[in-house]
Amino acid sequence: MRKLYFGLLAAVAVGLTHTSRGAAQNPIAAPAPPAALPEGAPPAAAQPPAIPTQPVSPGAFDALQGITGCAPAEPPAPPTPPPFGGPLLERQKFLGDWGGARERLRERGITFDIYSTNVLGDVANGGSRESLQQRGRIDYLMHVDGEKAGLWKGAFIDLHAEMAYGTAISGYTGALEPASIAQILPTPNGYVGALTGVKFTQALSERLITFVGKINTAEAFNQPFTGGALGIDGFLNGGLTIPAVLVRTIPYSTYGAGFAYLKGADPVFSFSIFDANNTPTRDGFDTFFDNGVVFVPQINVPTKFFGLPGHQGITGSYSTKRYGIIDRTAFINPILGLAAPTKSGSWALTYNFDQTLYAAPDNPKRSWGTFGNLGLADQNPSPFRWFANIGFGGSSPIASRKLDTFGVGYYYLGLNNALQNLAPRVLPFRDHEQGVELFYNCAVTRWCHITPDVQFVIPAQKRADALTVFGLRAKIDF
Template sequence: MREGGGACGGGTCPGRGASERAPLRGTMSRDHSDATRSGRPRLVGWIIIAAVALVGTLAAPAAAQPVEEPKAYAGDFWSRPRLTGDWGGFRDELATRGIRLDVDLLLTPQGVASGGRDTGAEFWGNAEYTLNVDTGKAGLWPGGFLRVIANSGFGESVLGASAALSPVNTAALLPKPNDPTTALLHATFMQFLSPQFGLIAGKVFTLDGAHGEFTGNYRTQFLNGAMTFPLTSALIPLSAYGGGIVALPWEGVVLSALALDPSGTPANSDVSEAFRDGVMMLASAKVAIKPFGLVGHQGVTGMWSDKERPSLTQDPSNIARGMASEKFPLLDDPGPGLRRILERFFPDLLVPVEPLNKKSDTWTVFYSFDQYLWQPKDDPKRGIGIFFSFGASDGNPNPLKYTYNMGIGGNGVVPGRPNDNFGLGWARKDFSSEFVPFLRRQLDLGLNHEDAIEMYYNASVTSWLNATLNLQVIETGQKKMVDSSGSLKDVNTTVVAGLRLLARF
């Protein structure tokens, strides 16, 4: 659904002589036993899943269908909503029974035209397979919705070559960054108990909870991660098991709360491993507004997790170990680049002399809005508007303290092109002062902030094919890196140009 932030999603880097080898004062973790840390969160998760399984057999009216669907698959080559049409009527028959199967192909070739770590072009692609089942239409019980999404990534991307710490291609994070593989992203069952209240459980693809009018959908809108979601959500997993509630108390208001496995990944589909090292709680409120009759959305989301993570405040000898043992799911992993710097200039720091400091919890909060400034009369899906988001975090263990993005977007405003859209945006990421302070002082690495400007035009070639031109200009956060000769070189402004093709089969 094209709502400002989604109903049930998580929405939701870079940056140590003798005297400085002394241990830095860090925050040590609480000493939780394995049984305590794994038992309580897993019990919460299983209670949620069991509750949904029990109510799945209850009859209740659905308040809304959670996916936007074509009315019919039939049509000529240019007008049909999917390339393969209605399969001789079989596909439309399945749809009347609440079963829909789609296959999408997303191709995102990009090239680093200047700056960055290396120039050159690469080709990345994703095949996505989606199954939706409406239990009411299937003749089972009303109010139930099953949604399953799998994704295959293939090729190579320019994530590393760009030197940017925010991903210049969000699609290249899936299912694993620069790793051709297939994985289950999403497998949830939602059951509405009344028109205003529902439960959801399963494996949640959090990126699909960030869709707005002008940002959030990397398939048809901005590609850069900083424009797609607030990057203070860097510790939120891309895909994780969990469950929660969704409430629709009034028209245009969506409230949701989720408990997620903080260590979930698209590649791990073993539900028995969920909640072993803690729990992550996400809560959000989304409100649709219409000032002067123009569509807009306001939203706020908060995250808290008790997963124990490496602190950013470490003895310099623990820099490499801290980076190696902690991943930031929504960022281009800074660990390998920082390790190369340590190997070249401070090899003695690769041997730890102190235990790894830990943080026992983390939090982040972000606010966003989008607002049309002009719309054609009686058409709520077209027009020109603005968007803005702001995020803040604890700054440790999260390497990003504050993030912002803003810009303008348009849907269906070019004469004769009612299904095209475009956007122009700016994003900034302010790094935590506690992120690798030793390297920042010794080598002047920067890691204060990173700015990105992105512009795109997405053309609807047919009802089932979209083609996009995309340009990004990035003032990278890490100002120096080790080149192939082992020398430290400056990182200049990165310019990334790309195409995107989305074909729906």
């Protein structure tokens, strides 16, 4: 208990100190908070708010997430965005309005967001080795409304830069799914800076949009009630944020292009093409589409079961790249010390859903509901044959805690025989991995959020015991 108690205190302190230092060292500025988007901008053009409320994004993989909020034919007048300034404990951002600069920039179509997320992880028992580790990240985002900025109507530009520091706890668990996906992106260890997203979007009509650029695909996967695939607002474990069968084929940060056909604010059909190379920490021009291409089609149908919003969808992926079954993927803990033959082509198919179960009568954006994914992939070179998860989450049911969120979820990961038989004496695997996670995201203020988290996992590696991981996440929105 003493170890965990001091760990909780340390996480808050480290979050504050690292954030200040990191922001000073990296001059890149960026983010566009959804609450502060200029009129006419797609509502999902930036990261989800620090405390997510009623989700507006589709429940499937959507590399178009940052651009799929095109307005309907006769949209209602948009609400006035909240001010950046105000009393310290009531403002949206810790640094406020920057002396009025933020508000003036927003009027000209440019919005910024900067937030720091620090995660303290403790393998309390089991796993490969008991350990207490801290790793943090700073995300910089910028959103430009082209029309307001003096370009042309329907044009949008989004940039995403990030820094990471410290050591991820996932290397001590013996699991393939990372205990904290926020800690392993863009890389799992060491101090690193990366420009992971530079996206240009053009709305061709009220129902058809296109995009091109360097795409941050984790930012794009924002399934309702999960908190998003970056692991900075909701679930920490990768098994509850993105279907594992997709991670063999889909890079974290890569060049791509695509389009989406919209119904209201939802992309009912989208198609994306990506470079198969993962290039988060370099420009990638030297390997531009030199090792295959990835195709990602998606069908996403909005629903109204029980009179409440939801989605039913199917996502597919196919890559022409040549893979080994243990090749590194950005979203899964690395498998080291083995060599494997390579094979061209890999595919995956997933079914996904989300469904609101409760919405507050006085504020429909305060809601909670359920989500799930069921996936299948090839037997080789994908290391995973089956994947499933299911969970509940959303706004806190405690009436007095309107900015808090919660989540509880379960995942199951079935391994392919090709991986189990690769080197059973050197690195023996079970035929599956499974885990449960619970978290409660507490809003200390609108710009500061503390999230205690606990996970119970049966890892894929046989040499690692069933484990308990305690986590504490501190996020500050600047």
